[in-house]
Amino acid sequence: MLRMQGFTSGPASQRVRCDLRTAVRCLIVSLICSGAIVSSSTAHAQVSTYTELAADGKASPVVATQIAPYALTSSVAVRSVLNISSDGATPALFTLPLSEVDQGEPINVAVSLCNGPTRGIAPPIAENASSSDRAALEESSLVRVYVSINANNPRPGPDSSDIADMVYARGGLAQIRLNEEGSETIEEVWVAIWPPEEAWGETGAFEIEVLVNPGAPQQQLHSQYGILLEDTDSSRALVTTFNYTAGQSPNVSLMVLPSVGDYALPSTYYNSSFCAIADAWNTYAASSERPVITSSETTRGRTQSWQGNDQRMQFEIGNLDSTSNYTAWLLNVNSSDSNVSSVALYPAIKFKTKQAGVCRLVWDIDFCPEVAYSIPLDPVVATEDALNIINETVTPNLANFSKTLSTWSCNDTYFGQYSTVQSCTNCLNSYRDWLCAIAMPRCTDPVESQSNGSAAISDVDSLTGRSVGSNTELLPYVLNRNVSDTRQSYIDNQLDVDGPYGEVLPCLYTCLFVQRNCPGPLLSWTCPRWDITAQHDYGTFADAGANGLGAGENGGAGSDMARWGGPLRYIAQDAFGNTYCNAMGVDTYLREQNTDHVGGVDAHGDSNDTVALGGEKEAGMRAPAKVMPRTTVNGSIH
Structure with missing residues (x-):
């Protein structure tokens, strides 16, 4: 349970302590009202x-x-x-x-x-x-x-x-x-x-x-989001905040309401009202159906703009109903030298829990630190046991890749510097994230119709090189999986997944980041090309162009900048909880680089670095769709 600090105002003899039930009212009223x-x-x-x-x-x-x-x-x-x-x-x-x-x-x-x-x-x-x-x-x-x-x-x-x-x-x-x-x-x-x-x-x-x-x-009502949804399973959700310096944790709190029903806001007419949200939360938090919220800190999602000791707050939201819609707001309370506090309310995000089934939310994984989503896992298998099984594939392959990469004199600026903006550390991290996305496929509810409910191509032979066009219907890149059709054999053999589930395909950019960040002469890493084989194993951003690259090319954010719930680009997941592909953080990197012009890919998918994106070479390593334990050639998995 999230423990709220006892906020006070007025003389010491008149202080009032806030419990969970009254925490938000205390935040919004007691704190800002200085004694009334x-x-x-x-x-x-x-x-x-x-x-x-x-x-x-x-x-x-x-x-x-x-x-x-x-x-x-x-x-x-x-x-x-x-x-x-x-x-x-x-x-x-x-x-x-x-x-x-x-x-x-x-x-x-x-x-x-x-x-x-x-x-x-x-x-x-x-x-x-x-x-x-x-x-x-x-x-x-x-x-x-x-x-x-x-x-x-x-x-x-x-x-x-x-x-x-x-x-x-x-x-x-x-x-x-x-x-x-x-x-x-x-x-x-x-x-x-x-x-x-x-x-x-x-x-x-x-x-x-x-x-x-x-x-x-x-x-204050912020115009930018303070929290991002990581993922949900049938009874939990995980969200993370903006980054901040370690040791200087913001005084933030999370409010979660059902989007419909007795505890929801009456309508969107009240969706930015401080008191309407607080009153609804107080009622919901006092009920037996209230969510269980716990907080911790994480360095997941680190980008180039972060300082060395930056981190984020993450909230696990439990005791949720399956297949239900929820809305979450973040509150940030700041105190000044005059003992007058201000409350900042961030825009709401939406999310929906999954069906009761084989998807389980996992995060804070040592060998795959960027993973924070649901994976396919039978309900009777312990999470720790499942991660140990998966790690038997990830760690040996990562070690072999690292060994090959170490033959390049990465720290030698005279002989070994292959890029002015990338490093062997970036290369290894990009490969690790790609490897984790392949070894730990992201689980979701299966789509009702593979042909009409998903932008992924289940029949790879139907991809002929002719453009299939942009994803104008905004469909997710999801492949329905069964026991005989899992990406990794251990999913059904050792994780005991025997029911159908949907797999959110990795974003194509998870592969392209390896190609971009790693030394080409050593690895010659290439990725599948869009409209030839890519859509069978990879997805892309909802706002990508017809070639699977870029951002803002599939209708953009709309004339009112609200198509994705805000003026966002590189949409792997929007503010309404819709997930299009498994980004592993590359969407955050691309947004940052597009704004700051720090190497990498601009809005049209063009490379500003020495390693080109897209295209296949005659020779080289093809990023595979499956990971086979302990089988490597020149450090890359085949």
């Missing part, structure tokens, strides 16, 4: 507040009317109610008095929609609506937040937009930052929260949470 926790209210424009020592619901309600706005305290969040009206003309008003304002400091306003209509407010948008009409309809359904720091505009709104800032609550969250340079005179801060311009048939009210503070924002 806020509960929900039940009447329109009524705000309930209470100190940490007050019992829940015992505070006296304060009415925030259009005539007498509720006076906020800096850095203290409050909750109130915003009625939905047919004309959108009844706002909830708040003010931050001048006594709470630091002149010369920016002002941050954050408004979250905690709950409301189950589906939010959904306007009727025709499929053939233009982009401008679609945008206008969507905006008409969103809560509006107006903020003024001008004494002449104490009730900011649509009629005074020329002297007020406005933002829509998209995904249930609105954030405004005023006086960025600190040069404006703040006469007071007035916040007006207006219901949607059009109710579109919905009635009732939104519960809202309001937080205003000077200086650095105390609630």
